[in-house]
Amino acid sequence: MRHTIIYLLILPVLMAVASSCDDGLINEEYETSVDGQPARVQGTLSGADTWAEGYTLALAGFESNSEYASIIRYISRSTSGDIDVVMSGIPASIASLELCVLNRIRQRIYTFAEVRREQFPTNADTIRFDFGRVRASMFEAIQGKVFTTTCANCHGASNRAAANLYLTEGRSYAALVGQPSQKVDGAHLVEPGDSAQSILHRALFTSLSREQQWHYDHTSEITDTRIQQMLDDWMEHGAQQ
Ligand code: HEC
Numbered sequence: 001m002r003h004t005i006i007y008l009l010i011l012p013v014l015m016a017v018a019s020s021c022d023d024g025l026i027n028e029e030y031e032t033s034v035d036g037q038p039a040r041v042q043g044t045l046s047g048a049d050t051w052a053e054g055y056t057l058a059l060a061g062f063e064s065n066s067e068y069a070s071i072i073r074y075i076s077r078s079t080s081g082d083i084d085v086v087m088s089g090i091p092a093s094i095a096s097l098e099l100c101v102l103n104r105i106r107q108r109i110y111t112f113a114e115v116r117r118e119q120f121p122t123n124a125d126t127i128r129f130d131f132g133r134v135r136a137s138m139f140e141a142i143q144g145k146v147f148t149t150t151c152a153n154c155h156g157a158s159n160r161a162a163a164n165l166y167l168t169e170g171r172s173y174a175a176l177v178g179q180p181s182q183k184v185d186g187a188h189l190v191e192p193g194d195s196a197q198s199i200l201h202r203a204l205f206t207s208l209s210r211e212q213q214w215h216y217d218h219t220s221e222i223t224d225t226r227i228q229q230m231l232d233d234w235m236e237h238g239a240q241q
Contacts, residue, residue: 036089037120039097039127043113047137048079052237055109055230056102057136059087059129064095069106090127099131101141109226110141138234139173139241146227147172154216162216165189173241176200183212195235204231 041059048057057079060069071094073087090097098114113131120127147155147167156166163182166175176190181199188198195201202208205228209218222228234240 036091036094037124037127039087039090039129040084041087041097041099041129041131042082042084043099043131044082044133045075045099045136046080047135047140048075049077050137050139050237050240051077051101052138052233054104054233055138058100058102059085060098060100060102060108061090061094062096062098062108063093067108069100069102069108070094072102072106086126097127097129099134099136101136103226107226109230110145112136112140137241138230138237139239142231142234143169143172146222146231150221177239177241183214184208190235190239192239193236195232198235201232201235204228
């Protein structure tokens with residue numbers, strides 16, 4: 001009983017501490033190791049404020065072949081501009097240090113920039129990670145993870161753009177958001193705030209393209225549920241650039 005009371009008393013304090021972390025530039029969450037090498041991370045960042053809930057930008061360290069971050073420094077949504085931070089004691093088990101986005105279970109969703117162990121200095125010197133100028137927005141992650149790799153070949157990267165839709169870097173945003181569909185009268189390719197009405201969603205995640213007998217059946221184009229979720233979350237969250 002006494003324990004419960006004490007717990008109830010300190011709970012608000014714990015919550016205040018937890019929420020205050022989000023106000024800072026970056027909040028550290030890993031065990032520093034005396035043996036590890038320090039890392040100095042520099043670069044210019046934008047787009048952190050475009051991420052929907054459930055995703056976090058971070059400077060994170062991964063062990064080889066793992067998609068779950070072992071060391072994490074969260075980057076808050078309000079961060080933008082020049083970053084210059086020192087991470088102390090990167091453990092020897094870390095194979096890469098990445099500017100990436102993680103989901104709720106610390107799983108890597110997309111990596112914007114990275115430095116690998118092969119590039120770490122061989123002595124105890126500071127690891128340098130200069131990621132340059134990165135727009136780390138939700139849309140840039142979708143472009144890199146989905147459009148460039150899976151769609152652009154038919155949609156603009158070769159000598160044709162199917163349905164006159166360009167999903168290539170630099171053109172895709174303007175081609176999608178608020179633009180009318182060629183296939184469904186009165187519908188938009190991306191309707192900000194309403195993924196269910198967006199043809200992008202309906203083409204990829206419903207049987208629309210099969211039912212309408214499009215020249216290409218899009219229904220099994222994206223099967224990874226994390227990617228499906230990210231596309232829907234992006235549209236629901238306002239389809240920002
Ligand atoms: C193998 C080629 C191919 C690939 C790969 C492909 N598409 Fe398509 N896409 C087409 C064709 C062809 C059409 C037009 C279908 C028609 O007119 O019947 C189309 C139409 C569309 C449309 C409808 C456009 C409109 O105006 O209504 C959307 C949206 C679309 N594709 C999105 C994508 C996305 C996103 C990807 C990647 C995940 C992708 N496509 C991958 C060939 C492809």
